[in-house]
Amino acid sequence: MAVFWEPGFPSIQGCDLTLESLQQSLPGFSVSVLSERDLIAQLNATSFDLLITPYGSAFPQRAWKELLKYLRAGGNWLNIGGVPLSRAVVRVGADWRVAPHQTTYHKVLGITHSFPLKTAATYEADVDLKNGLKPREIYELYVRLSSSNNEPDEAGSDGPHEGVVHPLVLGMNQDRRPIAAPVIQIDRLLADFAGGRWVLANFNGTLDAKALGLLAKRAAQGASRFQVKSDFACYRPGETPSLSVRLNRPKGGLASNDCSVEVRDDTGRIVSRLNLTLNAENTVASASANLPDAVKLAPGLYKIHARTTLNSDELTHTSGFWIYDESLITRGKPLTVDKHFFYRDGEVFPVTGTTYMASDAHRRFLFEPNPFVWDKDFGEMKAAGVNMIRTGIWTGWKKYMPEPGKVTEATLRAFDAFLLTAHKYDIPVIFTFFAFLPETWGGENAYLDPRSVKAQQQFISAFTERCRRVDDVIWDFINEPSFGSYSTSGVAGPTTTLTNEPHGNNG
Numbered sequence: 001m002a003v004f005w006e007p008g009f010p011s012i013q014g015c016d017l018t019l020e021s022l023q024q025s026l027p028g029f030s031v032s033v034l035s036e037r038d039l040i041a042q043l044n045a046t047s048f049d050l051l052i053t054p055y056g057s058a059f060p061q062r063a064w065k066e067l068l069k070y071l072r073a074g075g076n077w078l079n080i081g082g083v084p085l086s087r088a089v090v091r092v093g094a095d096w097r098v099a100p101h102q103t104t105y106h107k108v109l110g111i112t113h114s115f116p117l118k119t120a121a122t123y124e125a126d127v128d129l130k131n132g133l134k135p136r137e138i139y140e141l142y143v144r145l146s147s148s149n150n151e152p153d154e155a156g157s158d159g160p161h162e163g164v165v166h167p168l169v170l171g172m173n174q175d176r177r178p179i180a181a182p183v184i185q186i187d188r189l190l191a192d193f194a195g196g197r198w199v200l201a202n203f204n205g206t207l208d209a210k211a212l213g214l215l216a217k218r219a220a221q222g223a224s225r226f227q228v229k230s231d232f233a234c235y236r237p238g239e240t241p242s243l244s245v246r247l248n249r250p251k252g253g254l255a256s257n258d259c260s261v262e263v264r265d266d267t268g269r270i271v272s273r274l275n276l277t278l279n280a281e282n283t284v285a286s287a288s289a290n291l292p293d294a295v296k297l298a299p300g301l302y303k304i305h306a307r308t309t310l311n312s313d314e315l316t317h318t319s320g321f322w323i324y325d326e327s328l329i330t331r332g333k334p335l336t337v338d339k340h341f342f343y344r345d346g347e348v349f350p351v352t353g354t355t356y357m358a359s360d361a362h363r364r365f366l367f368e369p370n371p372f373v374w375d376k377d378f379g380e381m382k383a384a385g386v387n388m389i390r391t392g393i394w395t396g397w398k399k400y401m402p403e404p405g406k407v408t409e410a411t412l413r414a415f416d417a418f419l420l421t422a423h424k425y426d427i428p429v430i431f432t433f434f435a436f437l438p439e440t441w442g443g444e445n446a447y448l449d450p451r452s453v454k455a456q457q458q459f460i461s462a463f464t465e466r467c468r469r470v471d472d473v474i475w476d477f478i479n480e481p482s483f484g485s486y487s488t489s490g491v492a493g494p495t496t497t498l499t500n501e502p503h504g505n506n507g
Contacts, residue, residue, distance in 0.1 A: 001026060001218065002048040004060070006031050010089060010096055012181030013082030013139070013204040014056030017212075022054060025209035026216055036060040036091070045073035045196075050220040056204065058089050058098065072111065074195030074251060075187070078219040083114040086201055109193070110163070110409060111144040114202070120171025120180050129169060129183070132211025135203035138171065138182045147191055156479075157207045157395035157433035158363040162190040164225055168218070170200070178381070183215065187223035188250075195250040221311055224249040228306035230260060230321040233417035234411060235370035237299060241321055244288040245306050247278055256278040259287060259308040265438060266301045278308060299325035301424070303372050320372030322417045329416075331423055332472030353388035353430075354381065363394050369414035371421055378425040389422070392432025392476065395436075397439035398460065404441050404455040407462035415463060419470065432476040433460055433470045 004025075020117035023031060034042060043051065043066045051070060053059060067085075071077060074472050078086075085105040086490040090097050104114065117138045123130050146159025164187050182203040188196045203209060207215075224247065231242040245259050256279050263272040272295045291297075303320045333345045342349040342360030358365035360373045380390070386467070393400065401407045422429050437461075443452030460477070467473050 001029050001031050001050045001052060001055060001220070002039070002043060003031055003033050003052045003054065004036075004039055005054070006035055006060070006096075008096060009055055009060075010058050010098055011055045011081070012058040012087045012098065013137070014054065014058075015081045015201065015203075017080060017207070019052045021209055022052070022212070025212040027213070029216070029220075035456075036063055040065040040066050041080065043067070043070050045070055045075040048075070049222075050076045050078060050216060052080070052216065053084070054077045054080045056080065057084070057101070058082070058088040059085050059087070059105075060160075061088035061099070062144050066087075068108065071196055071198075072192050074193065074222070076196055076219050076222055077198045078201075078216055080201045080212070080215075081200070082201060083141070084111065085109070086114070108371055109198075110144045110147070111141050112144050115142070117171075117180050117207075121174050122172045122176075122331075122458045123169055123182070124172060124178075125169040125183075126214065129211050131212055132208040132214075133169065133201070133203070133205065135171075135182045135205040137205075138180045138203045139182060141184065141200065141202055145186075145187065147448060154395050154435075155437070156363070158395055160190055161361075163188045163193070168215075177384075184468075185218065187225060187298065189223055189225055189248065190250075195223050197221060208495050215453075218313075221313060222251050223313070224310055226308065226310075226315040226317050227319070228304050228317050229319045229370070230304065232321065232413040233371055234322040234324055234413040234420065235297075236320040236324050237297075240290050240293065241297075241302075242290045243274070243304060245276060245278060245286060247285040247308065247310065247315070248283060249310070250283055252283045253384060254283065254285045254310075256280050257285060257308055257310075259306060259413065261289075261307075262293065262305045262379070263295075264303045264305065265297075266303075271295060271297065271302070277401070297323045299323045299328070301371060301375060301421070318372050319370050320375065322371055322420050324416060325420060326424060328423050330469045330471075331426075332428065332470055333426075334471035335428060347389065349387070351388050352385050353387055353390060355391070356381065357390040357391055364396075365391075366393070366411050366414040366418070367396070367399070371417045374421045375424070378421055378427060382425045382427065386427065388428050388430065390430040390476070391418070392430075392479070394432075394435040394479070397434070398441070401441070401455070401459050401462070403497050404451075405458040405462075409460060412462060412466060416466060419467070419473065422473075428472040428474065430474040430476050431463070432479050433463075434478040436478075436479065 088099040119135050126177050145163040149157040151157035166185045167181035168185050170178045170184040173179045185203045186198040196442040199215050226247045228245045259276045259278050261274040262270050272291050276287040278287050305315050305318050336343045347352050359377050400411045438446040438456050440446050440452040441455035443449030
């Protein structure tokens, strides 16, 4: 491990560490203490498994190029305190001069903004970690983890999962709702920084030796992603669910490993157990299996819990799937309206809504469905008073329907599972089909070409046909309609864009 340390170097929004306390927290590790000059000369991802920067928001500006090169090579990093790389420090003679707060450096890493937050009422984490930190102020980080578009020609395109953020410590308010994450882990999986794991203790306060040692050990493991999922998000009664498990470690070094999988019903009762072997090849280890034929599942939500180990560390992941529940999907209460109010079940219905897709995959929620995450999110929204959500498809229409009239079955099954989850919590759904300009599917004009219009009708019909007996889905044809004017010669003329966020059914 490389520990940056300079006598007299300013600590800003840090955790009051000394060199002695740092060294005591890292027993069993080979630790090199590097000055600014050493950092510039020696830091590289081949020589060091981890870089520790212990001065909170402050960092040596002269070493920035070497820091960035190390991180881009997949180097692991533990920053202790503050907003990482927000206060550049330069040596002037025998003194250190601190620059004003800026976002220039950490924006290169995808950390775009930070927001200060007073401490939470309680904290949840591993016992040694939870008891080992005492935040005085927390700095929430806004992290952007895509640097390119999956669909460059679409204004609403999402990007690839270049990284994943996990809260290692959660701050809870008096109502036991999570409001802060004073320690986060960012696993970089693709593109720049691939393979690196960054553990950021983004708070001002104290951190004891045991907790610091745990964070250092975790950061040194490097990036990985462990997932379990079913091939469909929703099955019909009598169908056999198929499960797959995947462990990705960009730096490689994987070996075949055992993995245990449990399937539980919505009460927590185990309905099936599987023991699988993850077969490793390069950077990925994977396995798949069907549930045994003897397992008969009643309609409802099922959760899949998977567990394995990587370098003696336990990895877990939870996903889910639905067995289609006809009685639940038809249980909705329709909305009605007069010139004054919305009504539901004969009573005035004040809407308290939000846009929601998924907290893990955002716009890719129908491509990468996880009903376990949806169930958790809907439960929290319901507890917070949300009584309507707006969702839909903002990008990738040709992936949902590769050929006109042929929407993929996996997409429609994910749509079924999403509506079942919403009905479980009695939350009506506004579903939007297009974002800014409808897909043309080979036509030349999104609004006038008969080929495009027919394909759009087929696309919409594939979803609405699933809802013949559903009363509380509101269809929203387009998010923000865009119109272009063309000259009579066929050459594009000046373009006018009209945008409007709809407040209801934007037909």
